[in-house]
Structures are given as structure tokens and as C-alpha cells.
Amino acid sequence: MVDRGCGLSLSRQCELLGVSRSSQYHEPLGESAANLALMRPLDELHLEHPF
Numbered sequence: 001m002v003d004r005g006c007g008l009s010l011s012r013q014c015e016l017l018g019v020s021r022s023s024q025y026h027e028p029l030g031e032s033a034a035n036l037a038l039m040r041p042l043d044e045l046h047l048e049h050p051f
Helices: 010-017 021-025 033-048
Strands: none
Touching (some): 010 021
């Protein structure tokens, strides 16, 4: 995990971790309503039959 207060530059931390620097600025999006509607019945089935 990148720590902005540790004394190393963001570029150096990303280099040491092997991740791109741009990935540290990415804001992930939430799930879409359509995807949530599809996942709900699958989750219910899994809870009823977890094997």
C-alpha cells in the first residue's frame, strides 16, 4: 500500500511495489443496478444450497 507520509516519493513507492503510478489515482466505480439485480438471485441460491 502506498503511504504518502512515509518519506519516499509516490513514484518510488509504486516502483518498489511493482504497480503503475496512475493506479494510485484511480477511483473504482460501484456496481451497476443491473449487475446487482443479477447477483441477488444467485446469492440467494448459494445461501440456500451452499454445496
